[in-house]
Amino acid sequence: MISKEVFNKRIKTDGVNIELGPFSFNIKTTIPNAIEEAYINYKDHEFLDANKFIDFHISLERPKGIRRWIKPNVEFYFDGHSPFKPLPLPQAYPMLEWGMNWCIANYGHYFLIIHAAVVAKGNKAILLPAPQGSGKSTLCAALVNSGWRLFSDELAIISLKDASVFPCVRPVSLKNESINIIKSRFPDARLMPSVHDTTKGTVSLMMPGLESVKQGNCPAKISAIVFPKYQLEVNGKFEVKDKSQTFIELIQNSFNYHVISNQSFNIAGDIVESAYCYEYIYSDLTKAILDFDSLVDLD
């Protein structure tokens, strides 16, 4: 584990080199809140030596001039180029995380990348692809607080060689009501202070657990694809989902399926063929955790 002093000094000067599964980032910033949160989230990760190849160089900066004082802003830079509009300063740390997602989704075309949460038990991973508002992050947070390994709550990073999924262990982004749901159910979960009025509403990032971080380099086999759907007052249940429909929705949730074309068609096909495909409608997290546990115990 890196000491806070060393971390603070490095992130302000040369940047810290962090390995996140198959990707490495050099992160630079002098913004105090962002440094604090980056330290909390990444202190247990692997830090790379200065002579190692780094995939993405990113930084958070405050614009110069009048906007430093009036309605202060923050800008995200990918190697000196800024792909997004600035955000209000309190959103600095979430912006860093969104920027990292952007780098992977835009340049990681050596993987098939799907917008999905991924959790695993042992060597069995479950993909939870779903649009925003389906409760995918909430379910993901509940599972990783109940003995599941966190891979990611946003990006399924899938090998083009053998269709295994790689972890990229980073904080889980909880939004709006789900912040309090997770807080009250898992008092030990470590949530960052909430950031209000983002494009996704109120956001609070949940720190990844130590076990998941430790196994941050071990890929797993995708054993099930489950589309979660939160509904009021239903008894949680799995419903078998048609494979061809699963294939189509998997592609719709992919960031770069259309870029990789041929290869990704075969890989997505392999995954759907060999994995169980379900829809999971739920309202109660306790039942959900039991259901998911039994899903991997089955075979």
Next chain:
Amino acid sequence: MSLLLTTILQPSLINSFNSKDWELLIRQARSAQLLSYLANLLTIDNVFEIPFKAKQHLEAALIFSKKQKSNVTAECDRISKILSDIGIKSIFLKGAAYSLIQLPLSDYRLLSDIDIMINKSELAKAENILFNHGWFSESLTDYDNMYYRKWSHEIPPLKHIKRQTVLDLHHNILPITTINSHIEESALHNNIVAINKSQYTYVLPSHLMLLHSAAHLFYESEFNKGLRDLIDIKELFLSFSSGDDEYCNKLIIYAKELGLERTLFYAMRYIEQILKCELPSNLKIELLPFSPPKAILFLMDFSFKNIFIPFHSSCYTKRFEISKTILYWRGHLLRMPLRLLVPHLTRKFFMQLKS
């Protein structure tokens, strides 16, 4: 010289690279929009051993540009079909044209928009029908909109509502306010070449393609893609001049006709001096009279030799900053007489303050 340019000129250097050299090379190439160009150069004959991490980025860039190329040709098809319905011929320019005529360059060249030229008299009609097919003009201030329509050689960019492709609709290749060069539309429209015997899909002939690319670059005032554009010119020259003995002659003749003599002079000078492209000796002799006076040439040499670099933090020098300022003003002054430029820049300055 930047690591990127040294490597492009002598690829075998990579044999001695360590991981940090590779990292820097890829960063510079990506900033210069030349990552897929570099990837093609280094992987084409499989002669080099490339470390795993670097190779991933190079391959990803090639995958992306290949995909983009097929998207672009499909988009060109759609556009020319839409315009053909009302009898308008589409003349595709730059990147889109390179893809349509299958230039080797188009396999690894990224583009941010599709450029197309039609007659000025047909602009309103074209804009209308494109609108019906989902091409919208992005929101602009009234001033910007007026500026485009009154003084520019193109209308404000159109964006497709679903596919997000950006389309630039031109009626000429340089703004009408450009000093020293006035290009008659007919000089361009009379020489166009049909693609696949189509009645509606056209490109400029090879000599005008190069002159257009050169005019674009050497009347420019911002050079963040400058090195990429210079490499375009070199690749166009190499593709077109091999196997066409008349090519150089045509360049000279049309440069004179369009008032682009000095532009051609600069383009050829810097692909030779910066990119080490070999030029036929008689072309060099023919270009000599197009040279600017010595003092100006000295200043231009200084500026251009320092501006054609990757726009990456590892490459910025004092000389680069000076060149950037000189060329910023040169570009603006060339494209607009002072009586228009001063009010324009003043207005822009205050608009920026406000936002």
